[in-house]
Structure formats: C-alpha cells, structure tokens
Amino acid sequence: MQKLKGAVLNVKNFIFCISVLLTYTATAYCFDIDAPSAVAVDAQTGKILYGINPHTKLPPASTTKLVTVMIALDNLDLEQKVIISKKSAMTPGVTPRLIKGEAYKVRDLVYLALMRSVNAAAVALAEATAGSEANFVKLMNRKVQKIGAKDTRFVNSSGLPGRGQYTTVYDLTKIMSHALEYPLIKEAMHTRVYLIRSLNGKKHFIQNTNQLLWEEDNIIGGKTGYTRTARHCFVSAYKVRGRLVYTAILGDPDREKLWKDTQQLVVKAEDVLTGKEEPMVKFSEEKMSVPVSYKTNKNHIKKIRTDKNKKATKIDKNKVKKTSKNKRIKNAKNNKSTI
Numbered sequence: 001m002q003k004l005k006g007a008v009l010n011v012k013n014f015i016f017c018i019s020v021l022l023t024y025t026a027t028a029y030c031f032d033i034d035a036p037s038a039v040a041v042d043a044q045t046g047k048i049l050y051g052i053n054p055h056t057k058l059p060p061a062s063t064t065k066l067v068t069v070m071i072a073l074d075n076l077d078l079e080q081k082v083i084i085s086k087k088s089a090m091t092p093g094v095t096p097r098l099i100k101g102e103a104y105k106v107r108d109l110v111y112l113a114l115m116r117s118v119n120a121a122a123v124a125l126a127e128a129t130a131g132s133e134a135n136f137v138k139l140m141n142r143k144v145q146k147i148g149a150k151d152t153r154f155v156n157s158s159g160l161p162g163r164g165q166y167t168t169v170y171d172l173t174k175i176m177s178h179a180l181e182y183p184l185i186k187e188a189m190h191t192r193v194y195l196i197r198s199l200n201g202k203k204h205f206i207q208n209t210n211q212l213l214w215e216e217d218n219i220i221g222g223k224t225g226y227t228r229t230a231r232h233c234f235v236s237a238y239k240v241r242g243r244l245v246y247t248a249i250l251g252d253p254d255r256e257k258l259w260k261d262t263q264q265l266v267v268k269a270e271d272v273l274t275g276k277e278e279p280m281v282k283f284s285e286e287k288m289s290v291p292v293s294y295k296t297n298k299n300h301i302k303k304i305r306t307d308k309n310k311k312a313t314k315i316d317k318n319k320v321k322k323t324s325k326n327k328r329i330k331n332a333k334n335n336k337s338t339i
C-alpha cells in the first residue's frame with residue numbers, strides 16, 4: 001500500500017513537472033519571433049515597447065508604397081486621369097496586370113497600390129507626379145528625411161529589389177504614423193475587398209493582402225511586402241487598450257509566421273502598457289537583451305550595447321555585409337515580384 005502511494009505521488013510530481021515545462025515552453029514560444037528585425041512602438045510617446053534589432057537596415061519590399069502614395073496624394077487630385085505608360089505596364093508584379101494605354105483615376109491606383117500591392121500602379125503614380133520614376137524617387141527620399149525616417153533610402157517607387165534601398169522597422173513606424181494622416185490611405189488599408197474600374201471599362205475585383213483584417217477587430221490597417229531578398233514584411237497600426245500602437249516586421253521567413261509574429265508584438269505591447277512587463281529591446285548580433293528604462297540616462301544604455309569586444313563586433317558586421325552581398329548576387333535574377 002505504501003509503495004502504491006509512493007508511485008501515485010511520483011506520477012503526480014511527474015505530471016506537475018510536465019505541466020510546468022509545457023507552460024514555460026508555450027510562454028517562450030509565444031514570444032519567439034523569427035524575423036531578424038521587429039518592433040512595437042507606442043504612438044503617443046514614440047517609445048519602443050518591444051524590439052528586435054529595431055535600427056537594422058533591411059530591404060523594405062512593398063512597404064515602400066506607403067511613401068509612394070503619400071507623395072502622390074500631396075501632388076495629385078483624386079479624380080485625375082492617369083494613362084498607364086509602357087514602363088509602368090512592363091513593371092513585374094502581381095495581378096491584376098495594367099495594360100499600356102489604359103486610364104485610371106488616381107484614387108483607384110491608390111487602392112491597387114495599397115490593397116493589392118500592384119507595382120505598375122505605384123510606377124504610374126510616380127510618373128504622374130514627377131514625370132519619371134527617377135525624379136519621383138528624389139521626392140521620396142526628401143519625404144522620409146523630413147518625417148525623421150533617417151535610416152531609410154529608396155531607389156524606386158514599388159519596393160522591387162534595388163541596390164542601396166533600405167529601411168528599418170523603427171523608421172517604418174514613423175512612416176505609418178504619417179501615412180495615417182491621409183484619410184484615403186487609412187481607408188484603403190482597412191478595406192478588405194474593392195472593385196476597381198478603369199476609364200476604359202475594365203473591372204478588377206481586388207482583395208487586401210493583409211489577412212489580419214479578417215482576424216483582428218482592433219487593427220486599423222497595415223501594408224505588406226515581399227521579395228525573395230526582403231522576405232515577408234509588414235507594418236501595421238493597432239488600437240491596444242485605447243492607445244495607438246505601431247508594429248513593424250522585416251524579413252520574416254513565411255507569410256503565416258508574419259501574421260503570428262505581428263500578433264505576438266501586439267500582445268507584448270499590451271503587457272508593457274498594462275505594467276505586466278518592462279519595455280525590452282533585443283540585439284541578436286550581440287546576443288543580449290537590454291531592458292529599456294526611459295527614466296535612465298540614454299548614454300548609459302548606449303554604453304551597455306557598445307561596451308563589448310569591439311574587434312569581434314567589427315568582424316561580425318563584415319561577415320554580415322559579405323553574406324548580404326552574396327545573397328544579392330545569387331537572387332538578383334529571381335527577384336522580380338513584390339507584394
């Protein structure tokens with residue numbers, strides 16, 4: 001009898017240990033974000049609630065189109081007619097395909113660019129605004145500098161791969177913040193489906209690439225992006241506990257993980273805003289996490305991050321640059337679409 005009781009007790013202890021382990025594993029997995037760079041930012045203060053390499057420069061993919069549309073709306077009338085040029089029509093990208101000579105209103109090109117991420121629509125807006133995409137890119141780079149996205153640079157209006165084109169997740173939250181000041185951008189990002197009509201009579205029924213619009217009630221909107229080099233990207237705006245929160249992810253391995261990681265960022269932001277956790281920024285290159293205290297001297301935080309073996313850090317960065325270059329060469333011929 002005593003042996004039986006001992007056996008039962010051992011089984012109970014085993015079950016308890018397994019339960020604790022599973023709970024810990026689930027919690028750890030809950031905040032396991034695979035993307036090399038991600039961030040959640042409090043819109044009210046501009047402070048990072050949770051971040052992973054928030055200032056690392058990476059390809060922006062089609063998140064670029066937020067800036068494209070902002071500049072187009074600064075300069076064009078919504079009802080203005082835009083003729084699709086040969087260059088625009090030949091720009092690789094997703095369906096629907098825009099044909100040379102077709103005419104669209106600026107409003108509809110905005111929906112095509114933001115909802116379906118049509119590259120030809122972005123180029124058409126650029127040409128209508130500045131005469132050429134090259135001239136338009138100059139306006140884009142002035143715009144991001146003006147709004148404080150100083151670690152961002154564009155070489156085209158669509159987000160297709162290009163040498164020297166980059167942004168950071170933190171800069172993307174600044175871009176989203178300004179994009180929401182445009183009613184049409186906010187409306188387009190929150191629209192699930194839309195019917196486009198060209199002035200030539202052609203109809204396109206499009207669906208938003210942002211899957212979270214069907215899953216989340218508190219999402220205001222977002223912009224997706226993808227190229228083989230950039231991988232899956234997303235910047236979004238949420239209402240969390242009555243506060244506006246921006247999230248951004250660059251370089252996620254697949255689209256399903258992108259949605260899950262965005263949801264994890266929102267959960268993390270809510271935990272910080274409700275006082276359950278402290279703000280945290282992780283730096284993978286240094287394999288360390290830095291608790292963020294906005295009451296602490298910023299120079300102290302900077303010292304913690306940099307007071308490492310400078311020689312080793314320099315070698316690591318050189319390796320990263322070499323790898324990135326090799327990847328660009330390997331994928332240059334394949335990177336022809338972005339969504």
